[in-house]
Amino acid sequence: MNKARQAFSMLGILFLMSVLLLACGNTEEPAAGNAGAVNAGGNTAAGAAPSTEGTDNGAEAEAExxxxxxxxxxxxxxxxxxxxxxxxxxxxxxxxxxxxxxxxxxxxxxxxxxxxxxxxxxxxxxxxxxxxxxxxxxxxxxxxxxxxxxxxxxxxxxxxxxxxxxxxxxxxxxxxxxxxxxxxxxEEAAAWLARYKADEAAMWEQLKAAGMKPGETASVFTYYPGDRLFIMAATGLSQVLYGENGFKATPPVQKLLDEGTGFEEISLEVLEQYAGDRIFVLTPVADEAKQSTESMLQSEIWKSLPAVKNGYVYTQDIMKTSSDATTREWLLQELPRLMNAQ
The missing domain is CATH 3.40.50.1980 (Nitrogenase molybdenum iron protein domain)
Incomplete structure (x- = not known):
């Protein structure tokens, strides 16, 4: 998931500048005090003629x-x-x-x-x-x-x-x-957050009623191509798991959370130090990373973990564990299903 940003090409820049210069040459300068006030059609508010369609339409256009x-x-x-x-x-x-x-x-x-x-x-x-x-x-x-x-x-x-x-x-x-x-x-954002907090609290009550114990820890692991194992911290699914009334982080993960670190690469040999009472494995997209995940699941190190022995291991598609609000809302319904708490 390389998000490295590439430089813009000179061709794109030259095209952009030529179009903008042409537009500037054909557009009247907006009146003082209204610079930057542009509506959806690209017309300046100062240059627009007064509406003759009625005050409601005029007020709506002005607001936009x-x-x-x-x-x-x-x-x-x-x-x-x-x-x-x-x-x-x-x-x-x-x-x-x-x-x-x-x-x-x-x-x-x-x-x-x-x-x-x-x-x-x-x-x-x-x-x-x-x-x-x-x-x-x-x-x-x-x-x-x-x-x-x-x-x-x-x-x-x-x-x-x-x-x-x-x-x-x-x-x-x-x-x-x-x-x-x-x-x-x-107002819409405030209302959404209020609903989300209420739904989140209800989810934790549901999980506790299904056997989640106070103080239980959880960890999230995933592989990237190149046989690279990562522990997830302040990003994605972890943000839900470590929410208020949720799971606790193991000490090494808590350190990453305190630092604001999204994720960190670790070796399979130290897996036990990061593993919690419950483990969530994010299924990667790349075939190479999927093979690495399967190798981990067959290793003696993995099989020796308490969460594995207790049957507290859950898998989820990594693309369904993003940090955005829509996914977070979906995960509140998905976690109980994933953990057989419904």
Missing amino acids: SAARSYTDYKGHTVEIPVHPQRIVYSGETYGDLVALGVKAAGYPLSMGEGQVFEEQLQGVEDVGFPINLEKTLELQPDLIIYAGTEESDFEALSKIAPTVIFNTFAPLEERMTEIGGILGKT
């Missing part, structure tokens, strides 16, 4: 074109739409938008393959990964939400539309509150 100042977590201050209409989203947690009832105009569709929210991507245009500048420009977004951290990427995308860099690895509550504000869905 309104802009506000926003500072992203990398320190960029940008004028963004109060109610964005055409969003290009490039990041790991598209399910956050789905949970808030928002469909993007563009998204790297390869990142959604096999995800819980995959069906919700119908009708969304593919902007590629790394993000394709020409395709993004073609979609005429009024807001770009980007998970990358390269300044060159930010500058290139900012020439297309207002762009913010979003921390898709932030904790769920922090992330949903932030994305709700960006999308003009603050």
Whole structure:
């Protein structure tokens, strides 16, 4: 799952600049005080003629074109739409938008393959990964939400539309509150979080009634290609397991959580140090990693673990354990089924 971002090609940059320069040459400059207030059709609020269709339509159009100042977590201050209409989203947690009832105009569709929210991507245009500048420009977004951290990427995308860099690895509550504000869905985000917390509490009560003991520990392992074994910490399924009223982490995993580490590579020889009372194995995508997983499951080290001897081992498709809000919501229903607690 190499998410390394490649440099944008010079051809893409030249194409982008030529189109933008052409557009600038054919567009009147917006009146002072309204710079950056762009509606979904690309017209400035200052340049738009007063509506003659009635005050309701005029008020609606004005609300859609309104802009506000926003500072992203990398320190960029940008004028963004109060109610964005055409969003290009490039990041790991598209399910956050789905949970808030928002469909993007563009998204790297390869990142959604096999995800819980995959069906919700119908009708969304593919902007590629790394993000394709020409395709993004073609979609005429009024807001770009980007998970990358390269300044060159930010500058290139900012020439297309207002762009913010979003921390898709932030904790769920922090992330949903932030994305709700960006999308003009603050109330919806707060309501979703309230429902999620209630459903999460109910799930833990269900698992405890089915035999989960206070203080039980849990661990999550997965293989990557190259025979690389990883212990998962502050990401994906672990974020659900180690939630309030949930499982405890073993001491080595707790150290990773305290450091904010998402995952760490370990050797099979130290597996016992990380293994909890219950073990979750994430089934990888690559065949090579699947073979490594099978070799681990047949090893004497694995068979000697208490969780294995007690039958407390559970497997789940790694693509169904992402950190996004839609997947997190789905996992609240999936965990009891996985652990035979229904």
